[in-house]
Amino acid sequence: MNILILGASGLVGSNCMALLGDEENKVLGTYFSYEAENTVYFDTLNIDNPGNYELDDFYPDVIIHCGALTHVDYCEDNEEESSQKTVQSTLNAIDLCKKYGAKMVYLSTDYVFDGKSGPYFEDEPVNPISVYAKHKLEAETKVLESIEESIVIRITNVYGIEERNKNFVSRIVEKIYNDEEIELTLPYDQYATPVNAFDVARVIQVLLNDNKTGIYNAASTDYLNRCQLAGIIQKHFPKAKIKLTPVSTKELNQPAPRPLQGGLKMDKFLSEYPDFVFSNVDDFLNDLKFKMQ
Ligand SMILES: NC(=O)c1ccc[n+]([C@@H]2O[C@H](COP(=O)([O-])OP(=O)(O)OC[C@H]3O[C@@H](n4cnc5c(N)ncnc54)[C@H](OP(=O)(O)O)[C@@H]3O)[C@@H](O)[C@H]2O)c1
DSSP: OEEEEETTTSHHHHHHHHHHOSSSOEEEEEESSSOOTTEEEOOTTOTTOTTSOOGGGTOOSEEEEOOOOOOHHHHHHOHHHHIIIIIIHHHHHHHHHHHHTOEEEEEEEGGGSOSSSOSBOTTSOOOOOSHHHHHHHHHHHHHHHHOTTEEEEEEOSEEOOOTTOOSHHHHHHHHHHTTOOEEEEEESSOEEOOEEHHHHHHHHHHHHHTTOOEEEEOOOSOOEEHHHHHHHHHHHOTTOOEEEEEEOHHHHTOSSOOOSBOOBOOHHHHHHOTTOOOOOHHHHHHHHHHHHO
16 A cells, blocks of 8 residues: 655654555655655645645555644634644545545544543534634544545544654653753643554554544543643653643633543444553653663
């Protein structure tokens, strides 16, 4: 299979790139503003941009679409830009799938739910409460409607190895290794199911190998709020200079409303893959400490 990863310079895309290439599968990963190692330029908002990599030379069988505007609060204040970068970019990726007869894997979110009664199964009623969430739902719906052989993977609170260490866990660990003082003001009432980006890539790998279609959650065994997540990091690095101030979401007054009781249930995937073992935040931090020794 030829697997094209749109947004391989990001967290999920780079982990897909690290895992999915092998003797049977060729992988091509794209970047937009940050040229990550072994990626080629491709702008999903302007697929006719002459600077784009010539996809006819690769002819993908699968397109994994990881591109989106992921800053939830920024999206709330910039609705049109959010729509372009999440919905229009997905419509363009759908056109590419149609052109090459490719399957699509689309990365979505637990934010499609309102967070009143999570964690959620795949088939529970959706009710997005922010601009970002509405656009993610619109995009995943378009994918499912337009491409028969598509998979939507819902994820939340992703952490893991990435070149830029942008994700919450890696960002804090980097500061700890730089011996920085870290002040965190975090909500104690936003619950989710953090997942390692490498496990998301493993989920995509088995689903693609078995020609699965439809919506699948990808989450780990952790069900944590942000303070608890920071607490796990602190436990692994007891000498870290972390000052944590727990606050309610109401006090934080973020521009975009957040699902409070979010997160995703794994019963569907695990009933199909009972031997699949997800790692958790402890595993990730243990590995990281071992590698940094
Ligand atoms: N991270 C999470 O906790 C989380 C949770 C739920 C859902 N998701 C979803 O999972 C997907 C991947 O998230 P992520 O955390 O890996 O995001 P990320 O690290 O921000 O990566 C986003 C990727 O999209 C690319 N991109 C942005 N604009 C583009 C454009 N116009 N053309 C082509 N590529 C473009 C970026 O390229 P450059 O960086 O090179 O500009 C980057 O490679 C997203 O759809 C996100 O909504 C993520």
